[in-house]
Amino acid sequence: MAHTLRVRREPVPWSAVARGALAAGPLLSVAVLGGRTSLGVVAAIGAMLAGINDRPGSRRSAVWRLGMPALAGAAGLAAGTYAGQCSGVVVLSLVLLVLGLLAGCVSAVGPVASSAGTQVLVAAAVGAGMPLGEPGWLGAVAFGAGAGWLLVLRLALPTPGSLAGDFRFDGERAAVARVYDATADLLEAVGTPEAAGRRAALTDALDQAQDALAGPRLRRYAASAAERRLHARYAAALPLAEAATALAWTGRKLTPRASAGPRRLAAAVRGATTHTGPLPAPSRSAPALRALDDALLAAAEAFDQGDGGDLHTRRRGPRELLRTAFGPVGREYGFRVGLSFGVSAGVAQWLHHAQWYGAHPHWYWLPATAVFLVKPDLGPLVSRVLCRAAGTVLGALAFAGVVAVLPRPAGLVALVAVCGALIPVATRHFAAQTAVVTVLVLALVMVGGEPQASAGRIGETLLACAIVLVVGHLPVPGERGGGVRGRLAVAARAAERYLAHVLGGSDDRARRWILRREAYRTLAEARTAIALAAAELPALARHAHGADEVAALLERLVDTATACAVHLDDTGRLTPRHTRRLTDLLDRLTAHPAAGRLTEHAAAG
Numbered sequence: 001m002a003h004t005l006r007v008r009r010e011p012v013p014w015s016a017v018a019r020g021a022l023a024a025g026p027l028l029s030v031a032v033l034g035g036r037t038s039l040g041v042v043a044a045i046g047a048m049l050a051g052i053n054d055r056p057g058s059r060r061s062a063v064w065r066l067g068m069p070a071l072a073g074a075a076g077l078a079a080g081t082y083a084g085q086c087s088g089v090v091v092l093s094l095v096l097l098v099l100g101l102l103a104g105c106v107s108a109v110g111p112v113a114s115s116a117g118t119q120v121l122v123a124a125a126v127g128a129g130m131p132l133g134e135p136g137w138l139g140a141v142a143f144g145a146g147a148g149w150l151l152v153l154r155l156a157l158p159t160p161g162s163l164a165g166d167f168r169f170d171g172e173r174a175a176v177a178r179v180y181d182a183t184a185d186l187l188e189a190v191g192t193p194e195a196a197g198r199r200a201a202l203t204d205a206l207d208q209a210q211d212a213l214a215g216p217r218l219r220r221y222a223a224s225a226a227e228r229r230l231h232a233r234y235a236a237a238l239p240l241a242e243a244a245t246a247l248a249w250t251g252r253k254l255t256p257r258a259s260a261g262p263r264r265l266a267a268a269v270r271g272a273t274t275h276t277g278p279l280p281a282p283s284r285s286a287p288a289l290r291a292l293d294d295a296l297l298a299a300a301e302a303f304d305q306g307d308g309g310d311l312h313t314r315r316r317g318p319r320e321l322l323r324t325a326f327g328p329v330g331r332e333y334g335f336r337v338g339l340s341f342g343v344s345a346g347v348a349q350w351l352h353h354a355q356w357y358g359a360h361p362h363w364y365w366l367p368a369t370a371v372f373l374v375k376p377d378l379g380p381l382v383s384r385v386l387c388r389a390a391g392t393v394l395g396a397l398a399f400a401g402v403v404a405v406l407p408r409p410a411g412l413v414a415l416v417a418v419c420g421a422l423i424p425v426a427t428r429h430f431a432a433q434t435a436v437v438t439v440l441v442l443a444l445v446m447v448g449g450e451p452q453a454s455a456g457r458i459g460e461t462l463l464a465c466a467i468v469l470v471v472g473h474l475p476v477p478g479e480r481g482g483g484v485r486g487r488l489a490v491a492a493r494a495a496e497r498y499l500a501h502v503l504g505g506s507d508d509r510a511r512r513w514i515l516r517r518e519a520y521r522t523l524a525e526a527r528t529a530i531a532l533a534a535a536e537l538p539a540l541a542r543h544a545h546g547a548d549e550v551a552a553l554l555e556r557l558v559d560t561a562t563a564c565a566v567h568l569d570d571t572g573r574l575t576p577r578h579t580r581r582l583t584d585l586l587d588r589l590t591a592h593p594a595a596g597r598l599t600e601h602a603a604a605g
Contacts (some may be wrong), residue, residue, distance in 0.1 A: 002535075004323060004383040010430040016054050016424035019153040023047040024440070025417020027146055028447065032409055038132045039142040041448045042077070044096055044416060045126060046146030049073060051423045052433070053115050054154060058212035059169030062154045069115040070147030075139040076120035079123075080127025081136030089349045090129060090528050097342025098365065099124060104337025107375075108330035109321055114377055121341055121371045129348065129364030130445070148210055175209040179237045180266035182206075184259040186244045187292075191253035199248055199559070202241055203520040209234055210517065214313050226272070233269055236302035238513045239295035246288040246566035249559050255283070261296045265315045268303060272576065276303045287570035288563070313514065329486035332476050340471045344370035344464055351460075362450060365457055369464035372434075374472065379430060380535040381472045385465045391434025392461040396454035398435065399442045419443070473539050479489045484544040488530045490553060492521040495554050495561075499582075502565045519558045526551050550592055557585045 024044040031040020057065065076099075083095050100121055107117035123143060132139050159170045183204040186198040204315055213234055240262060248252065261279040268276045279300055284290045316324075324330060348366035369392075373384050406412060419440035426432040442454065459523050498515040506512070530551055533544035560581050 002206070004379075006171040006429075009413075010428065013056060013424045015157065015159045016051075016056075017421045019054060019150060019157065020051045020423050021417055021421035022153055023051060023150045023330075024420040024444075025147070025413055028416055028444070029413045030194060032413065034448065037448055038134055039138065041444050042126075042132060042139050042142040043132075043146030043149075044069060044444055045071060045123075045441075046148075047150045048146075048420065048423065048437065049119050049122065050147035050150040051420060052427065052437075054150065054424060055427075056171070058175065058367030059155050059168055059170070059210070061214075062151065062210050064150045065115070066110055066147065066154065068112050069119040070118035070144055070151070073119035073123040073142040073147065076123035077127040077143045078140040080129075081132070081139055081201050082127075083124075084128030085133070085136075089346065089353070093346035093349065096100035096121075096124060096128070096345040099338075100341030100371075101299050101334045101338030104334035104374075105325045105330040107337070108327075108333050109324050111377070112374070115326075118371055118375060121337075122368045125341075125345065125367040125371070128345075129352075129367065130362045153507075164246075167404040169224075169226055169230060172209075172212045174228070175205070175212040175274060176230055176234050176237065177266045177269040178205040179209050179234065179241065180262045181271060182242050183237065183244050184262035184266065186248055187254055187262065188256070189261040190244075190248050190258075191392050193252050195248045195251075199245060200524070202244070203524050206237075206241060206517065207521050207524065208238075209506040210313060218226075230269075232302045232548050233265075233286045233299075236295075236299040238517075239509075240299060241290065242513070242516065242562055243288055243292040243566060245559060246291065246563040249289060249563040250286070252286075257281075258289075258292065261299075265299055265303065276300050281328055285569045290570055291566045313517070327486060330481050332483055332486075333376070335476055336474075337371070339474075340370045340374045340468050341367055343471065344467050347463065347467070348460070362386055362445065366460040366464050370468055376529075376532055380532055381469065382537055383535065384430060385469055387429070387431035388434050389462060389465050391431040393439050393458055394431070395438025396458050398440065399439045400454040401595070402439075403443075403446065409447050412447045415443045416440055426540035471543055475536070484526070484529045484533045484547050487522070487526040488547055488554075491519070491526040491551070491554055494522045494589065497557050498558060501560045502561045502568070516558070516562060516565075523551060523555055526554075546593060550589070553585055553589050553592065557589070560585060 026045040027047055028040045028044045031043065032036055034040075050070055053066055053069055054062070055065070079099070080096075083092055087095060103117035105123050107114040127136065127139065134142075146528060179202070182198070182202040186195065186202050187199040189195045211232060221357050244262075247258075257280045258523050261281070264276055264279055276299075279296050281293050281296065285411050285537065345367040348363040351366075352363035369388065373388055375384070379387070402415065403412070406415060422436045423433065423440075426436040442457065445453075494515070498512075498519040501508075501512055501515050527546075530544060533541055534548070535541075560578065564578050564582070567574060
């Protein structure tokens, strides 16, 4: 219940609000005026789904984050349309079940793949369950055009307040500046109980900056001088973050002078200035402090002369992506998504032919709702079900009250535009997002000629909640708790590679920073999965018992490896304290019961 009632507190994304207002509503109005209402409805759905994925970040990463799901959705719409035209109830349900299985497996690869899996299933349900009277390929083009229009707005419109430097890179600048601020925050918290949380915040800032800078590009290297400078400044932050982590490991409080340098660097990044001015140097009385001082000097040089830099990312090859998709995590996720989607599609078609909620040509709502409900990205299962049910009831009742006084179709088109603007704000809570999307979709289908159907939508949503609750608690043979233990196994392998590199005596610092980033990123992903599992009902939460303790031991091991790396750079040998801490952590990991199950899970994957 705590997760259900939790609302994210964050500033209003006014630029995303403006894009939402200019996307679905104007597209629909142009289509209505041109006499192609059905295509306008599909284009508005594409813009709506793209708006759900329109999150803060760089423009380059937005191409990947919005574009790939849009392409998947267009393909899903075409596939669903042709399958619905050529198949009976049983065959279509099996086709959608297999599609859900594959989309669920692929969703385990990462956030963008998860969004693509969601859109391909939602669009397939719309294509099969909402006949458009248009060829499937034309509907796919309209869907892609709607999402593409929002992407064009994302790339072309400047962010309010981005007055410094080239506005095209304001997202990257903000992300890199947050890395320097997070480094300063960690240095200020050294020796206090807040240090662990600040180190996790630094990991999150590095992950976001890395994603912002590593988006898709036509050329291999950054083409503009502004982007090359940002790459150099991000690369300069890595040794600073490493030194700050080593200082946090020692636990000795620092003077305020230690954090002043990273603060000035953060201000220089935000102001897009090429010179940092004088940086206060910390004391050089210990190896980690000397590493911090050296990193500050190198950063100052990068700010003055930097022209490009390695992002220190490790590209995953096709074999590794397939192993992730069809490994234990992907198989469990695919089983639940496929079964939920296939069963809900079959039930929806049976209810449609039985005219359970009246005679109308659409049955897409039930399977599309099941897709959103079965997504663990949106929170624990019970929380998702409660939020979806509450949001649908609220949205359907609000629409029923508003539609009675709106002129048609102009009033409905205006309502679509308003809801499009509200989506970026409503993403703070799943129930609020559901309510806004419910009003928007009901308005769209009513513009398309469907009668007002709020009561039927509430009934179908509650039925989808029941289906997903049952499927979500079904045992998966040999895979129980696979989502948590699979991600923890990946994190354990990354920590092992990083530790082996540090203790192997290699002088390749670039390789070390790549392995360090991978270890902390995978640990953060495992922590997220563990937190979600802990908020599930006991039937699901018990399978992740002890995983949080293993994650904490792995984090301390990676922290210790970082401290060892910094100390080895300075002196060439480890102190007895480093050796004792490493031995103790490795012994505790070996003896932990959950770590034993983790080894078996890694071998199975």
